[in-house]
Amino acid sequence: MHRHAGSDAGADPHACGADPGAVLARGEALCRERGLQFTPLRREVLEAVAAAERPQGAYDVAERLSRPGRRVAPVSVYRALDFLMEQGLVHRIASRNAFIPCAHAHGPGEGVVFLICRTCGGVDETSSREVERGLGRTLERAGFRPSHSILEVEGDCGACLERERAG
């Protein structure tokens, strides 16, 4: 139940983990246009991550894809996830060692904020030019040249707060 969260005023909202079909379609289109292979395994891994309500570990995905007669080893899942991350189709949540799907294209240098709900376990993502600007200035003052950054916030999502107030 990852609700999309608005970013800066006027910017486009996000909807990560919203619709597995859309994520798969984007993966396919993106690989075709980049001349890369959207193989069955990669599709299945992306599908498994997109279908889950909460971030999935690589071993979770491996187990989910394995059936009697076909075993998918974690190492294969890791390789698929590496590929999907390079293409911007999934994100890794460092504080959880787990992965979430991404349904939208991130502009270059666009900062992403992961919102991790400690109640329902869901992860939503948003972006903020405001934060990005402030961080840029802070880094400049520190004389630090960034290559990339991660920003993960843990707390309670709107839906869970609502539920708590009601029930």
Add this chain to the structure above:
Amino acid sequence: MHRHAGSDAGADPHACGADPGAVLARGEALCRERGLQFTPLRREVLEAVAAAERPQGAYDVAERLSRPGRRVAPVSVYRALDFLMEQGLVHRIASRNAFIPCAHAHGPGEGVVFLICRTCGGVDETSSREVERGLGRTLERAGFRPSHSILEVEGDCGACLERERAG
């Protein structure tokens, strides 16, 4: 070689990892005033983290503290590190699975930014009310109530940029 980085204009600078002696002194004072035990093991673990130039894994610390005749198991190091983290004496770098010392008291709700140099491997920390403000507004718009957050930036530190320009 963790240089301190200035935070917002007028705010106090940081100096994490700067002086092992200062970190140990702060740990001792802080435990005394809180009625907690600054045991030999905890002191040694903090000392090992503070003496290192780069973030240390729990197993690194365990190895560093072990000598012929005395073996310190990683699990003991983890327990000490958990304690030191609760007291705000060390930080965990999620993207590296490693720990750094902290020489200053963080105010409540004060955002911390970790600056991870991919060249020298050192980690510096700073804070930015600017980023904190922007993040607060972004989270409010998203209807998300934060409990805590991590912000880690990878890139090149000022010293390494300087060295690169010179050499």
Add this chain to the structure above:
DNA sequence: GGCGGGTTTGTTACAGTGTATCACCCCCGC
């Protein structure tokens, strides 16, 4: 059709990270 080279996957083994559990010790209050 057959060949050659890059990419993907399977398989095994291993390294690294973190936790659960129980026993022992120590200290302090009763």
Add this chain to the structure above:
DNA sequence: GCGGGGGTGATACACTGTAACAAACCCGCC
């Protein structure tokens, strides 16, 4: 002395991630 809580030692285990090599696959080329 006795009981209880906190800290440590020790073992075992679960979880996360990577290295190395072989087999399969794909695709352009002859």
